[in-house]
């Protein structure tokens with residue numbers, strides 16, 4: 496059975512709630528099993544047991560939360576070194592305060608997660624513009640939720656973002672199901688090993 500893992504970081508609950516809605520969308524795809532976990536609880540084996548990874552972050556200082564960066568450096572980089580993520584499916588989502596009305600760095604945060612997924616050789620799933628609610632709250636890189644007013648008062652996830660979060664989860668799960676049902680291709684099976692060496696001082 497294709498497995499999807501939704502991995503998120505969250506200090507104040509917004510990204511955690513967004514992750515739950517993304518997972519709900521993924522669960523709508525029949526035959527797919529979905530887990531939703533805080534990033535600190537996710538091991539290398541959890542990732543390896545999954546056909547798809549959905550990664551969600553709060554925007555912090557125009558980039559990802561350090562917890563996500565730690566996960567990338569401590570868990571995903573080890574999988575990169577053995578080509579173990581090649582051919583797995585990836586998608587991203589983010590929440591942010593969006594001060595200034597131009598996104599507050601959400602695109603950079605999402606692109607930095609997507610670029611890591613590309614480096615890992617994953618199959619990237621964006622958010623197409625025909626997604627329900629895209630005209631009001633869509634972003635091509637994935638699902639983004641602004642959880643603050645223009646005066647920076649914290650808000651819950653706005654209703655118009657819920658279909659986008661669900662649809663993104665469902666799209667990733669659909670691609671995971673498709674890729675799991677196909678015979679693996681040689682490029683996805685081939686492994687090369689790269690190790691990091693520390694320079695001696």
Ligand SMILES: Cc1cc2nc3c(=O)[nH]c(=O)nc-3n(C[C@H](O)[C@H](O)[C@H](O)COP(=O)(O)O)c2cc1C
Pocket residue numbers: 504505506507508509510511553554555556557558590591592593594598599600601642
């Ligand atoms: C240290 C810190 C830095 C932040 N930097 C940004 C930022 O650069 N851009 C932005 O849009 N929001 C920024 N925010 C707001 C959070 O991204 C936003 O409140 C988010 O929804 C919090 O998610 P959480 O409830 O899952 O922790 C920042 C918040 C914190 C605590």
